[in-house]
Amino acid sequence: MTRLRIHFIERETRHTNSFSISQVGGINNTGERWMISAQKAITGINEGVWEFYILEDKKEVNVKVAHSENGEPNLVAIGMGYLHNLLEDLPEVSRTHSS
Numbered sequence: 001m002t003r004l005r006i007h008f009i010e011r012e013t014r015h016t017n018s019f020s021i022s023q024v025g026g027i028n029n030t031g032e033r034w035m036i037s038a039q040k041a042i043t044g045i046n047e048g049v050w051e052f053y054i055l056e057d058k059k060e061v062n063v064k065v066a067h068s069e070n071g072e073p074n075l076v077a078i079g080m081g082y083l084h085n086l087l088e089d090l091p092e093v094s095r096t097h098s099s
Contacts, residue, residue, distance in 0.1 A: 001048055001049065001050065001051055002049065002050050002051070003050070003051040003052075003053065004026055004028075004034075004050060004051070004052050004053075005026050005027075005052075005053055005054065005055065006024045006025065006026050006052050006053070006054050006063060006077075006087065006090065007025065007026040007027055007090065007091075008024075008025050008026070008090050008091045008092065008093045009021050009023065009024050009025070009087055009088075009090050009091075009092055009093075010022050010023035010024075010025075010035070010092060010093055011092055020038070020074065021038050021074070021075055021087055021088075022037065022038055023035050023036065023037050023038060024036065024038060024041055024052065024063075024075065024087070025093065035093075038074070038075050041063075041075060042065050042073050042074075042075060045063075045064070045065050046065060051063075052075070053077070054077050054086055054087065054090065056077075056079070056080050056082075056086055057080065059080060061077045061078075061079045061080060061086055062077065062079075063075055063076065063077045063087065064076055064077070075087060
């Protein structure tokens, strides 16, 4: 299983003025930038191919798959006493910068 740190996200705006995370990305150990769809990350987590985490106050917070009220799977990182999804606090990149 490969463990990767997520450094940034890409958001997808929805009709209800809310958003979802459409892509996640980071920097690998050779300094190259990577970015994959949230759906691909969810599949990788569920199949045991990948583990993802973020850093919050220099501590690792695991990224997990949770289901919304309508049953849709989403990536979430909750912990360290926070009640919101910490992935939402990561910087956002635009499609023109993703690889």
